[in-house]
Amino acid sequence: MAVRNLNSAPAVIELEQVNKWFGQFHVLTDINLLVKQSEKIVICGPSGSGKSTLIRCINRLEEHQAGTIAVRVDGQRIELTNDVKNIEAIRKEVGMVFQSFNLFPHLTILDNLTLAPIWVKKMPKKEAEAIAMSLLERVRIPEQALKYPGQLSGGQQQRVAIARALCMRPQIMLFDEPTSALDPEMVKEVLDVMIELANEGMTMLVVTHEMGFARSVADRVIFMDFGEIVEQAPPAEFFANPRNERTRLFLSQILHH
Amino acid sequence: MSQATEAGQVAPARLPPTVDTGAIAWLRKNLFSSVGNSLTTIVLAGLLVWLAVWFIDWALLKATFQAESGQACVGTGGACWALINDKLRLIFFGSFPYEEQWRPLLAILAMIAMLVLSCDRRMWNWRLAIVWAIGSFVTFLLMFGQIHIPVTLIFVVALLAGAGGYLLRRATAPDMERIAWIVLMALGALYLVLRVAGVIRGAAIPVAPFEYVETGLWGGLPVTMILATYGLAAAFPYGILLALGRRSNLPLIRALCVGFIELIRGVPLISLLIMASFLLPLFLPPGVSFDKFLRAQVAVILFAGAYIAEVVRGGLQSLPKGQFEAADAMGLNYAQKTAFIVLPQALRVVIPPLINTFIGFFKDTTLVLVIGIFDFLNTANAALVDPKWAGFPGEVYLFAAFVYFCFCYSMSRYSKYLERELNKGTQR
Numbered sequence: 001m002a003v004r005n006l007n008s009a010p011a012v013i014e015l016e017q018v019n020k021w022f023g024q025f026h027v028l029t030d031i032n033l034l035v036k037q038s039e040k041i042v043i044c045g046p047s048g049s050g051k052s053t054l055i056r057c058i059n060r061l062e063e064h065q066a067g068t069i070a071v072r073v074d075g076q077r078i079e080l081t082n083d084v085k086n087i088e089a090i091r092k093e094v095g096m097v098f099q100s101f102n103l104f105p106h107l108t109i110l111d112n113l114t115l116a117p118i119w120v121k122k123m124p125k126k127e128a129e130a131i132a133m134s135l136l137e138r139v140r141i142p143e144q145a146l147k148y149p150g151q152l153s154g155g156q157q158q159r160v161a162i163a164r165a166l167c168m169r170p171q172i173m174l175f176d177e178p179t180s181a182l183d184p185e186m187v188k189e190v191l192d193v194m195i196e197l198a199n200e201g202m203t204m205l206v207v208t209h210e211m212g213f214a215r216s217v218a219d220r221v222i223f224m225d226f227g228e229i230v231e232q233a234p235p236a237e238f239f240a241n242p243r244n245e246r247t248r249l250f251l252s253q254i255l256h257h
Numbered sequence: 258m259s260q261a262t263e264a265g266q267v268a269p270a271r272l273p274p275t276v277d278t279g280a281i282a283w284l285r286k287n288l289f290s291s292v293g294n295s296l297t298t299i300v301l302a303g304l305l306v307w308l309a310v311w312f313i314d315w316a317l318l319k320a321t322f323q324a325e326s327g328q329a330c331v332g333t334g335g336a337c338w339a340l341i342n343d344k345l346r347l348i349f350f351g352s353f354p355y356e357e358q359w360r361p362l363l364a365i366l367a368m369i370a371m372l373v374l375s376c377d378r379r380m381w382n383w384r385l386a387i388v389w390a391i392g393s394f395v396t397f398l399l400m401f402g403q404i405h406i407p408v409t410l411i412f413v414v415a416l417l418a419g420a421g422g423y424l425l426r427r428a429t430a431p432d433m434e435r436i437a438w439i440v441l442m443a444l445g446a447l448y449l450v451l452r453v454a455g456v457i458r459g460a461a462i463p464v465a466p467f468e469y470v471e472t473g474l475w476g477g478l479p480v481t482m483i484l485a486t487y488g489l490a491a492a493f494p495y496g497i498l499l500a501l502g503r504r505s506n507l508p509l510i511r512a513l514c515v516g517f518i519e520l521i522r523g524v525p526l527i528s529l530l531i532m533a534s535f536l537l538p539l540f541l542p543p544g545v546s547f548d549k550f551l552r553a554q555v556a557v558i559l560f561a562g563a564y565i566a567e568v569v570r571g572g573l574q575s576l577p578k579g580q581f582e583a584a585d586a587m588g589l590n591y592a593q594k595t596a597f598i599v600l601p602q603a604l605r606v607v608i609p610p611l612i613n614t615f616i617g618f619f620k621d622t623t624l625v626l627v628i629g630i631f632d633f634l635n636t637a638n639a640a641l642v643d644p645k646w647a648g649f650p651g652e653v654y655l656f657a658a659f660v661y662f663c664f665c666y667s668m669s670r671y672s673k674y675l676e677r678e679l680n681k682g683t684q685r
Binding site: 059060061084088091092094095096098100101102103104105106107115116119120122164165168 | 427577579580582583584585586587588589590593597598601602605
């Protein structure tokens with residue numbers, strides 16, 4: 001894999017002193033994070049550590065209560081406020097893939113892909129379908145275009161979900177445990193698609209426990225616990241030489257079964 | 258070699274267990290599987306046969322089909338269908354002028370045609386609007402005999418159709434079509450502005466091929482069908498709006514919807530009808546009056562809307578949160594999310610309870626008799642008043658029940674068909 005020089009790249013996501021509570025529970029504490037263009041970040045940590053909440057704050061599926069979150073859209077820095085215009089502008093640039101796929105079961109695969117481009121980007125139907133078919137070819141399931149999600153395997157559904165997010169031509173992709181709901185033999189087909197995407201220069205934030213993926217793809221691995229970023233480092237350093245006690249404990253738990 | 262592969266060998270495919278088929282096997286398995294079952298089968302079958310023989314004897318063999326009066330039926334031990342025969346037009350059309358009763362008959366046929374066409378899924382687009390526009394126009398023209406179409410209404414429709422068409426097709430339509438929608442919208446708006454400013458006077462286009470018949474004379478099956486069809490057709494979108502409002506993030510809208518639903522569900526339909534019929538006129542300024550039929554229709558719509566709202570809410574709540582999140586993450590706005598993701602799935606889930614509500618309301622329209630509107634059951638009742646035919650209520654009610662059953666059973670079957678049709682493809 002080519003070594004990228006990220007230092008000169010502009011920041012596309014900025015989180016500054018972000019805090020969030022679920023009732024009394026402090027789910028995110030003083031999160032500071034700068035994501036550079038084309039950077040791939042893997043976020044790991046025990047369940048309940050706030051890693052999913054963190055990336056869900058970036059496209060406003062969750063609302064943060066203190067601090068600022070900003071995303072660069074078309075060279076402009078847009079801050080995430082309650083302004084619906086800002087939220088919609090950011091969501092157009094940020095694609096998301098969920099643990100449970102969340103495909104629309106009543107629409108065909110093709111309609112799943114073209115819905116947002118047609119209605120959000122006002123793209124002509126023909127053009128949207130052409131893009132959708134080329135993306136389905138990229139995730140290697142063009143022959144399933146006219147089927148319904150329920151007729152596909154989990155791995156195929158998740159690849160469709162990735163294609164659906166890509167259909168909006170986003171600059172940034174968020175992955176929320178994309179392989180956790182899959183049968184083991186289907187994990188690889190999804191990871192392969194994600195690796196391809198990474199190699200093409202997509203900015204990616206991936207919440208996952210797939211440490212092999214982190215090792216080979218990530219520019220930076222972030223470890224979260226109790227709503228805080230405990231440690232962040234390039235993967236080689238992160239796995240070889242974790243500095244924090246909690247990181248070491250976590251790694252020992254997931255790497256040695 | 259053969260030993261080496263033994264462990265990895267694929268087990269030979271086995272045939273599925275044999276299935277007994279044929280009528281005898283089915284009978285043995287389902288009806289005569291044990292002594293107790295055999296006895297139950299024989300006793301119940303005997304009872305069924307006895308009932309069927311008795312009914313055929315009463316309803317067909319000993320029945321009187323033609324007679325001058327009820328006298329002919331006394332002592333025959335059979336049904337007096339002659340009564341139905343004699344009173345058929347009263348039962349179906351009530352007090353609609355006798356010579357003009359071909360009009361409600363055609364109106365019934367027009368409505369049935371409209372409803373049957375609406376059942377086809379391929380019609381669920383702009384065609385539906387056209388079918389309903391034509392169907393409704395024909396129905397009410399036949400029933401009233403004369404309709405005066407306000408010119409303003411035509412332009413309001415133009416404005417709404419233009420706006421709707423533009424909003425829905427803006428993204429995908431070619432330029433020419435977009436311009437056509439805008440022109441339509443502009444024409445409507447221009448007329449309304451001039452009308453409000455007083456430049457143009459209000460006018461109406463009269464369509465008056467027949468003798469005018471006021472709603473007070475309507476009766477029988479057309480009344481039941483109009484109340485149910487337009488009641489439910491209006492209550493359905495209105496109930497959906499209430500259900501969406503009940504889940505709104507805006508506290509005021511939510512409170513209004515919850516308040517309305519609870520208020521309406523908290524009172525019987527009869528009290529609502531009586532209120533619409535007797536109390537509402539007291540609150541209106543003098544000189545302003547609504548037709549009694551229209552008031553009953555509005556009461557039915559309000560009532561049905563509240564119930565439909567609760568059914569739809571069940572469907573909305575059954576949707577997994579992930580569906581909303583996926584739609585949000587893709588940048589769909591509230592209207593798009595609701596129209597393309599939420600409602601298609603929510604309504605699919607609630608087809609059985611929704612049709613259940615529809616069937617209930619079809620029958621509940623009979624309650625309009627308390628405010629003196631002659632629906633089908635009420636005109637059937639009226640047929641009993643004639644002393645010439647006194648003493649045969651069973652036949653009349655059985656006939657009325659049969660007609661209601663035809664409608665309700667059709668709806669029930671349609672519900673089954675629709676469920677199957679909509680779930681095609683979405684299941685493995």
